[in-house]
Structure formats: structure tokens, C-alpha cells
Amino acid sequence: MKIVILDRDGVINEDATEYVKSVAEWRPIPGSLEAIAKLCQAGYRVFVASNQSGLGQGLFDYDAFCAMNDRLQQLLAEFGGRVDGIFFAPDHPQRATPDRKPSPGMLLDLAKRLGVTLEQVPMVGDSLRDIEAARAAGARPVLVRTGNGGETERRNAGRLDDVSVYDNLAAFTVALLSGSEAVGRATVTQRPQTA
Numbered sequence: 001m002k003i004v005i006l007d008r009d010g011v012i013n014e015d016a017t018e019y020v021k022s023v024a025e026w027r028p029i030p031g032s033l034e035a036i037a038k039l040c041q042a043g044y045r046v047f048v049a050s051n052q053s054g055l056g057q058g059l060f061d062y063d064a065f066c067a068m069n070d071r072l073q074q075l076l077a078e079f080g081g082r083v084d085g086i087f088f089a090p091d092h093p094q095r096a097t098p099d100r101k102p103s104p105g106m107l108l109d110l111a112k113r114l115g116v117t118l119e120q121v122p123m124v125g126d127s128l129r130d131i132e133a134a135r136a137a138g139a140r141p142v143l144v145r146t147g148n149g150g151e152t153e154r155r156n157a158g159r160l161d162d163v164s165v166y167d168n169l170a171a172f173t174v175a176l177l178s179g180s181e182a183v184g185r186a187t188v189t190q191r192p193q194t195a
Contacts, residue, residue, distance in 0.1 A: 001114070002043050003121045004176070005107065005139065008050035008086075010126035010147015011169055012036070012072065019053075021060040026068045028075060029146050031170035037081030042177050048086045049106040049123070049133075056092035085110065101125075102132035107139060122164075122181070124172055127152050131163055142181075144168050 009015040014027045039046050054060050069086055076082050087110050089100040099105035111118050123134035126147035134141035143149050143165045153165055164181060166172040175181035 001045065001116060003045050003047065003114075003116070003118075004039055005047045005049050005110065005118075005121060005123040005134075006036075006169070007101075007123075007125035007127070007130050008048050008072075010149065011124055011144055012048070015126070015147040019059050020068065021054060022064050023067045023071050026071055028072075029168060031168060033075050033079050033081065035168075035170040035173035036076055036083065037079035038173050038177060040076075040081040045084045046082070047110055048083055048088075049101070049110065050086070050088045051101050051129070052088045052090050053093050053100075055088075055090035056095070085113075101127075102129035102136070104133050104137035107133055107137035111137065122172075122176070124169060125149075128156055128159070131160070135162075140164075142166065142172055144172060 006012060009020055012028060012032045013020065014029055016025060020026050036046050052065060055062065055065060073082060087106040089097065089106055091097050091100040096103070097105065099109070107118060107123065118137050118139040121139045122142045123130060123139040124142040124144060125131060126144055126149035131141040131143060141163045143153060143160065143163050144167070145153060145165065146168045153160065166175065172181065
């Protein structure tokens with residue numbers, strides 16, 4: 001099973017210091033939707049794993065969050081793509097659960113639900129917490145320079161030796177599909193049982 005896991009804000013859509021709180025504020029990064037569509041068309045299943053502490057802080061509600069995700073799926077459909085699942089941690093940063101990155105809970109939950117291990121599966125993010133969560137889950141961390149990625153790269157240069165770095169999601173996708181980035185194939189650990 002070929003899988004790619006993406007952070008949302010700063011990787012797929014523009015990030016905001018005051019959080020992305022509505023469809024009106026949700027703007028895709030140029031080329032990101034096309035990149036996801038290309039991954040889908042190449043047989044990859046694309047998942048999102050995103051901290052959404054704005055929910056826990058009361059800055060937006062679940063209706064607004066769902067509306068933003070619906071908008072993402074609608075726009076992706078226009079390019080022939082989709083996201084197969086959206087995992088999120090609504091935790092307030094001061095009351096974090098094991099799901100909130102840098103903890104690996106979201107990624108481990110995704111792996112469990114799919115019945116796979118995440119070894120060599122790329123987890124693409126723009127922050128150190130994305131990288132740390134990927135490492136802790138056994139996935140392969142990938143950093144993009146969009147969102148907070150440029151600053152993450154500057155501040156953590158000595159801590160990124162095992163991390164592939166790309167200008168944006170589109171550049172990562174080109175590398176993955178051309179074979180110059182390691183293949184993101186998950187190993188099936190057990191077949192999920194159907195009722």
C-alpha cells in the first residue's frame with residue numbers, strides 16, 4: 001500500500017499566526033492541490049495528520065473545521081485527487097494528549113486503522129513537531145519550506161540529518177514520483193477484519 005501523510009496548515013494551505021479559522025481564511029498553497037492529485041493518480045493514498053488546537057482554544061468550532069476540510073476535498077476533486085482520511089488533534093496546547101504532535105498518536109492511530117507499519121512512509125510537515133512525530137511513529141520525516149518550514153530548517157539545521165527538505169509539496173511530489181525520493185510504501189501488518 002503506497003501512503004503519504006501530510007500536515008495541513010503550512011503544507012497544503014497557507015498557515016496563519018492567528019490560526020486558519022474559516023473557509024474564507026483557508027487558501028491553498030500554489031501547486032499543493034495539483035501535487036496531491038498527482039499522488040492519487042500515481043496510486044498513493046493521501047492522509048492528513050494535523051494539530052488543530054484552535055478547536056481546543058475555542059477559536060473556531062467543528063462546523064468551521066469540517067467546512068474547511070470539505071473545501072479541500074471539493075478543490076481536490078477538480079484536479080482528480082482526494083484525501084483518504086483526515087486525522088486531527090483538537091487539544092489545547094496546555095492540555096495535550098498523546099495524539100498532539102510531536103507525540104505520534106495520530107500517526108499510530110492511522111497505522112492501526114489501516115493495519116500497516118509506517119516504515120519508510122513519508123510524513124510531510126513544516127515544523128519540528130511534524131518531524132519528531134514522524135520519527136516517533138517510525139515514518140520517514142520530510143520537511144517543506146512553506147509555512148514555518150523555512151524557519152524550522154534554519155533553527156534546526158543540526159537536527160535534520162535524516163530529513164529530506166523540499167521547497168514545497170509540489171517539489172516533494174516530483175521527487176517521489178520520479179524515484180529520487182524513497183518510495184512511501186507501507187507494510188501491511190495484518191488485514192483489517194470486516195464484519
